Amino acid sequence: MSQAPVITVDGPSGAGKGTISHLLAEELGWHFLDSGALYRVTGQACLIEGVSWDDHPAVTRVARHLEVTFTAADNGEILVAYKGRDVSREIRTEEGGRGASTVAAIPSVREALLARQREFLQPPGLVADGRDMGTVVFPHAPLKIFLTASAEERARRRFDQLRAKGENVSLPRLLEDIEERDARDSQREVAPLLPAEDAVVIDSTALPIADVFAKVMQEVSAKGLK
Numbered sequence: 001m002s003q004a005p006v007i008t009v010d011g012p013s014g015a016g017k018g019t020i021s022h023l024l025a026e027e028l029g030w031h032f033l034d035s036g037a038l039y040r041v042t043g044q045a046c047l048i049e050g051v052s053w054d055d056h057p058a059v060t061r062v063a064r065h066l067e068v069t070f071t072a073a074d075n076g077e078i079l080v081a082y083k084g085r086d087v088s089r090e091i092r093t094e095e096g097g098r099g100a101s102t103v104a105a106i107p108s109v110r111e112a113l114l115a116r117q118r119e120f121l122q123p124p125g126l127v128a129d130g131r132d133m134g135t136v137v138f139p140h141a142p143l144k145i146f147l148t149a150s151a152e153e154r155a156r157r158r159f160d161q162l163r164a165k166g167e168n169v170s171l172p173r174l175l176e177d178i179e180e181r182d183a184r185d186s187q188r189e190v191a192p193l194l195p196a197e198d199a200v201v202i203d204s205t206a207l208p209i210a211d212v213f214a215k216v217m218q219e220v221s222a223k224g225l226k
Contacts, residue, residue: 004123005225008133009216011147012182012193013097014154016204016212020147021129023213028127028226033120034070035130035137036100037080038113040091041068043099045082053102056109063103063112094169094177101181104131107190125225131185134196143223145216146195149205151178 007024011017018034025032042063043053051058067083080088090096103109110132117137120126128137134144149157155175162169185193195201200219204212220226 004121005125006121006128006138006141007125007143007145007220007225008128008130008138008141008196008199009145009147010129010131010133010135010193010195010199012131012149012154012185013178014157015147015149016157016209017129017145017147019209020145020213020216021127023209024216024220025127027217028125028220030125030127031120031122033117033126033128033130033133034078035113035117035128035133037070037078037091038066038068038116039100039104039109040096041080041082041087042066042109042113043103044087044091044096046099046103048082048085048087053099056106059103059106060108060112063109066113066116094174097181098177101184105184105188105190110136110190131193132191134199135194136191139196143219143225144196144199145219146199146201147212148201148203151175151182153205154178 009017009021009024021032042059045062045066046053046059049062051062053059069081071079073079079086080091114137120128130137134141134146152175155171155178158174159169159171202212202215
């Protein structure tokens with residue numbers, strides 16, 4: 001593995017780790033890994049290929065041979081393609097989230113995607129966003145951040161985000177989905193969602209994103225990574 005430094009940012013869906021990770025990578029000029037996108041693409045690829053998420057051997061084969069590319073659009077958005085097909089929108093839906101959480105609970109799928117995630121670690125450094133970045137993928141990271149927030153607050157954030165896109169969504173259903181996903185992620189046998197022993201835990205429930213970022217940058221400076 002590269003000797004470049006890595007900062008891991010883990011936490012449940014809606015805690016703000018994606019936004020913080022993007023800001024951090026931009027501030028440091030480092031590479032960025034959205035590990036969740038790999039699982040979302042795996043889930044979406046299964047739908048495209050007609051593979052049931054319950055068929056673990058077939059899902060694992062999809063993960064092992066995943067033809068995925070990430071490209072930056074002119075507006076800074078990261079476009080995700082599977083076999084040349086743009087799936088950026090599909091993987092960010094609620095179904096995309098359920099697919100990611102379902103296939104991520106399969107041990108052989110996690111093993112298949114492990115090496116691919118580690119390939120993102122290149123100079124000058126990497127900010128890795130996920131659920132097991134600090135515990136499994138990059139356990140020797142010099143700085144591990146774990147962002148959390150109440151399920152109610154995370155559901156509200158997702159509700160506002162989807163409504164802004166013009167989607168008709170139910171807040172109670174979103175809360176139910178988040179609680180179900182939390183249970184799947186935290187109770188799976190392999191790489192369950194939990195903070196690394198040496199992670200800095202930040203609760204973003206009552207904090208604006210600017211304050212969360214400021215706290216993270218304090219930790220970055222304390223580690224001498226800036």
